[in-house]
Amino acid sequence: MLIKTENLWKTYNMGGEELHALRGVTFCIDKGEYVAIMGPSGSGKSTLMNLIGCLDTPSKGTYQLNGRQVASMNDDELAFIRNKEIGFVFQTFNLLPRATALHNVELPLIYNGTTAETRIDLAKRALEMVDLADRMMHRPNQLSGGQRQRVAIARALVNNPSLILADEPTGNLDTKTGVEIMGVFDRLHEAGNTIIIVTHEHDVAQYANRIVHIRDGQIEREESGRKRAA
Amino acid sequence: MALQLFELREAMAMAMAAIRTNKLRSFLTVLGVLIGVSSVIGMVSLITGLNNSMARQIESLGSNVIYVSKYKPGIVMGNRSSDERNRKGIFFEDAEAIAANCNLVSAVSPENSYWRWPSGNTAKYEKNEALRPQITGVLPTYESVNNIEMAEGRFFNDIDVHFRRMTCVLGADVSASLFPGLDPIGKDIMVNDERVSVIGVVAKRESLLGESMNNFVLIPYGTFAKLYPWEKELWLACRAQSAEVMPQAIDQITELMRRRRGVAYDKPDDFAVFTQETLMDQYKKITGVIYLAMIVISSIGLMVGGVGVMNIMLVSVTERTREIGIRKAIGARRRNIIWQFLIEAMTLSGLGGVIGILVGIGLAVLINAVSPLPAAVSAVWVMIAFTVAVLVGLVFGIYPAYRAAKVDPIVSLRYE
Numbered sequence: 001m002l003i004k005t006e007n008l009w010k011t012y013n014m015g016g017e018e019l020h021a022l023r024g025v026t027f028c029i030d031k032g033e034y035v036a037i038m039g040p041s042g043s044g045k046s047t048l049m050n051l052i053g054c055l056d057t058p059s060k061g062t063y064q065l066n067g068r069q070v071a072s073m074n075d076d077e078l079a080f081i082r083n084k085e086i087g088f089v090f091q092t093f094n095l096l097p098r099a100t101a102l103h104n105v106e107l108p109l110i111y112n113g114t115t116a117e118t119r120i121d122l123a124k125r126a127l128e129m130v131d132l133a134d135r136m137m138h139r140p141n142q143l144s145g146g147q148r149q150r151v152a153i154a155r156a157l158v159n160n161p162s163l164i165l166a167d168e169p170t171g172n173l174d175t176k177t178g179v180e181i182m183g184v185f186d187r188l189h190e191a192g193n194t195i196i197i198v199t200h201e202h203d204v205a206q207y208a209n210r211i212v213h214i215r216d217g218q219i220e221r222e223e224s225g226r227k228r229a230a
Numbered sequence: 231m232a233l234q235l236f237e238l239r240e241a242m243a244m245a246m247a248a249i250r251t252n253k254l255r256s257f258l259t260v261l262g263v264l265i266g267v268s269s270v271i272g273m274v275s276l277i278t279g280l281n282n283s284m285a286r287q288i289e290s291l292g293s294n295v296i297y298v299s300k301y302k303p304g305i306v307m308g309n310r311s312s313d314e315r316n317r318k319g320i321f322f323e324d325a326e327a328i329a330a331n332c333n334l335v336s337a338v339s340p341e342n343s344y345w346r347w348p349s350g351n352t353a354k355y356e357k358n359e360a361l362r363p364q365i366t367g368v369l370p371t372y373e374s375v376n377n378i379e380m381a382e383g384r385f386f387n388d389i390d391v392h393f394r395r396m397t398c399v400l401g402a403d404v405s406a407s408l409f410p411g412l413d414p415i416g417k418d419i420m421v422n423d424e425r426v427s428v429i430g431v432v433a434k435r436e437s438l439l440g441e442s443m444n445n446f447v448l449i450p451y452g453t454f455a456k457l458y459p460w461e462k463e464l465w466l467a468c469r470a471q472s473a474e475v476m477p478q479a480i481d482q483i484t485e486l487m488r489r490r491r492g493v494a495y496d497k498p499d500d501f502a503v504f505t506q507e508t509l510m511d512q513y514k515k516i517t518g519v520i521y522l523a524m525i526v527i528s529s530i531g532l533m534v535g536g537v538g539v540m541n542i543m544l545v546s547v548t549e550r551t552r553e554i555g556i557r558k559a560i561g562a563r564r565r566n567i568i569w570q571f572l573i574e575a576m577t578l579s580g581l582g583g584v585i586g587i588l589v590g591i592g593l594a595v596l597i598n599a600v601s602p603l604p605a606a607v608s609a610v611w612v613m614i615a616f617t618v619a620v621l622v623g624l625v626f627g628i629y630p631a632y633r634a635a636k637v638d639p640i641v642s643l644r645y646e
Contacts, residue, residue: 055559055640076563083561094556094643098247110240111561155560 002066002162002194003029003052009060010047010217021047023217024061029196031162034189036205036225037198039214046167048214049198053086053165054078066162083112087156091168093148095140101127101151102136108159126154130184146177153184157193164188166197170204182207237569245574248546249581259542260582262535263622267583267615270528271590274611276597277517277524279604284513287436287443288506294473295375295506296335296480298324298487299465302502304512317500318491319463322451325369328468331486334479335468339375342367342454342464346422353447355408355419363404364446365421367454367461375469381405383415383430386450394452396426402434403444421447424457476505532618535582536626543575543630547637554634555642564635571634575627576620583619587612 010022021044029035039045050056051063054070057078063070066085073081087108088094095104105123114122127133130150140148149169156164166185170178186207189195197208205211206225213220249256297303300319301310309315325340343366345351350362372378373385381402390397398421405414405428414428426449435443454461470479484503493500547554554567562570591612594605 050640053559076565079558079561079563082559088559090643094552094559096553096556098244098251107557108560110236111557111563111566113236116236159561 001028001064002031002033003027004064005051005061006063007061008048008051008058008063010044010051010056011059021217022051022058025214025217025219027212027219029194031194032189032192033210034185034195034208035197036208036211037196037214038200038202038205038211039220040200043214044217045198045200045214047217049165049167049196052163052196053088054081079111083108083159085162087159087161087164089149089152089156089164089166089169091171093140093145093152093172095148095151095155097140100137100139101132101143101154104140104151105154105158108155112159122158123154126158127151129157130154144177145173146180149173149177149181150184153181153188157188162194164193164195166195168199168201169197170199170201178204237566238573241570241573242577244570245577248574249578255542256578256581259538260535260578260585262538263532263579263582263619264535264586264589266528266531266535267586267619268589268593269531270524270615270618271587271607271611272593272597272605273524273528275590275594275605275607276603277520278608278611279594279598279606281513281517282606283436283604285510288509288513290377290435291506291509293506294470294476294479296468296470296476296483297465297502297504297508298328298468298483299502299504300463303504303509304515313500320465320501321462322455322464324487324490325464325466327490328466328483328486332468332479332482334471334475334482336471337371337375337469339369339371339467339469340451340464341372341467342451342461344422344454344458344461351422351447353404353408353419353421355417358408358410360404360407360447361445363401365454366446366448367451367458368448369451372448372467375467379433381431381433382413383428385430386448390429390450391452394456395450396424396453397429397450398426399430399432399448400428401432401444401446401448404447405431421449422457426453480505532622535579536622539575539579539623540626540630542578543571543627544633546574547571547630547634550634551637551642554637555639558637558639559643567635567637568631571631572624572627575630576623579623579626580616580620583616586619587615590615 006026008022008025009020012019012021025048037045037048047056051058054065055078057073058071061071065081068081070078070081096107099107102120102123105126106119109119109122124133124136127136130153132147132150132154135143135147140151143151169185170181173181182204185195185197197204199205208225211223211225213222298320300317301314322340325338328335329338343364351365353360353363368386369391370386370388378385383399385399386397389395398419400408400414408414408419409417414431416427418425418427432444468479468483470476480503484499487501487503488499491500557567591607594607597603597605
């Protein structure tokens with residue numbers, strides 16, 4: 001069991017009014033699963049993603065990630081968990097604009113104290129995995145959207161995390177490039193990685209084995225996705 | 231908050247990248263630090279140069295010379311006490327007594343200067359005029375006591391003094407302005423409207439604090455007494471037999487002077503006996519005050535510079551909220567972010583420091599080139615200035631770095 005949440009609540013205080021973004025979400029994800037979290041905007045899927053990604057802590061409930069209780073951790077402990085367990089892929093890529101592709105991929109390793117040699121070695125290998133070995137010294141603005149997203153995926157991979165968390169990974173890409181990127185996720189899944197994709201697009205969700213629908217802060221229903229041929 | 235080496239290198243590299251992308255902004259930011267540091271280096275260089283020249287100058291007075299005067303040298307704040315004001319002067323007879331009774335003193339030179347009120351002394355030769363020279367009456371012993379080197383002619387002898395001959399010995403500057411390209415020896419000049427003939431010229435001496443040490447006219451003591459009979463109070467320069475017997479020689483002179491002036495055994499000296507060391511101490515005291523004033527002024531400059539650094543770091547934190555969010559999302563802890571921005575601030579101000587040091591050294595070189603003031607760069611102060619510049623970055627970087635560490639990754643990743 002990689003992820004186990006029990007009765008997760010997240011409440012925001014908006015000018016004296018209590019806003020429940022999540023109302024008791026309970027679910028489990030096993031190692032090696034490929035899960036899509038779907039829902040319209042305002043459904044609470046971003047909040048759920050933040051909690052799963054250890055960017056935030058729940059107001060109520062428990063969250064166990066890889067055997068560790070995360071719900072009550074402080075900022076620095078969460079940072080440590082994020083570094084070790086989670087690889088993020090964002091809709092807007094979120095690469096450092098001034099750093100080369102290689103340096104961007106190295107970044108997570110810098111924060112866990114990997115030595116420079118190992119760092120460059122691992123970063124190169126991660127870039128090779130996403131077929132960008134020949135673009136290592138390019139800066140993000142010298143890369144296409146698809147290439148940028150692949151750099152971001154390499155960055156998510158480099159630390160060998162137990163979970164890859166992608167937030168609308170194709171949202172800023174054209175259809176063709178989106179399909180390419182989803183192909184990369186497919187490959188990663190086949191290689192044994194656990195992947196969670198947060199999206200509102202049906203087509204994207206269909207790549208996953210399991211689709212979790214969120215509405216009004218609760219799990220509405222689950223279905224299994226049928227994998228399309230790429 | 232331990233900082234690992236690779237973290238430091240990463241932060242420095244990112245800082246340099248940030249500075250490179252904002253060259254003009256970075257330069258303007260560090261301008262304050264730059265000016266502060268360069269003014270420190272410039273002024274310290276000037277003072278170091280003056281110190282060196284002063285030390286050489288005081289040494290050239292001779293290491294075993296003892297001065298006797300009515301008052302201690304140095305600057306007096308406010309009025310002297312009435313005891314001090316009612317002191318007896320030092321007179322020619324004191325010189326004779328010291329020469330006769332102190333066996334550790336090899337020569338005594340009584341010296342007395344005249345200043346014509348209100349606009350200073352004049353020395354003229356035909357149409358040439360010297361600029362307010364100092365006129366001093368001296369004995370032949372002046373030459374040996376004060377290590378005088380003659381450039382031309384001879385110094386006074388006992389006959390000049392005894393017969394009050396109207397002769398004079400000129401300083402190099404006076405000789406140069408009265409006799410440009412001419413041989414001064416044997417020429418008659420007008421000193422305060424008295425005709426005296428030049429018998430010698432003293433070799434050029436190093437200038438002190440930018441003030442010439444060569445602007446003087448020496449006349450025999452007898453002649454001085456004849457021209458200015460009311461000028462009786464003077465000071466003495468005494469040469470000890472050797473440097474080793476200096477303390478004993480000082481004791482002998484002090485002892486004799488106390489007896490001659492009838493100072494009671496339980497009263498302090500009512501005169502001053504001092505050496506070039508005392509002069510050096512005095513000088514250091516004065517320059518110490520200048521140092522202090524300088525540090526205060528330049529620290530204001532550095533403060534302004536620091537505020538500039540802080541301002542731009544705050545802007546930088548806002549601009550790079552997203553970057554901070556990314557770093558946090560992938561595992562940067564608070565201290566990682568804090569160090570990154572602290573190091574960036576220190577790199578920025580340190581860079582300003584380095585440029586400031588270079589500009590300061592340039593200033594020192596310029597001062598040397600265009601003015602008579604000597605300037606010498608002090609390595610210690612270069613280190614101090616650099617350290618202070620970096621510290622300014624550290625201190626003024628703390629708040630922006632703290633702000634950066636507080637950035638919430640959830641909010642900042644959504645930040646467009």
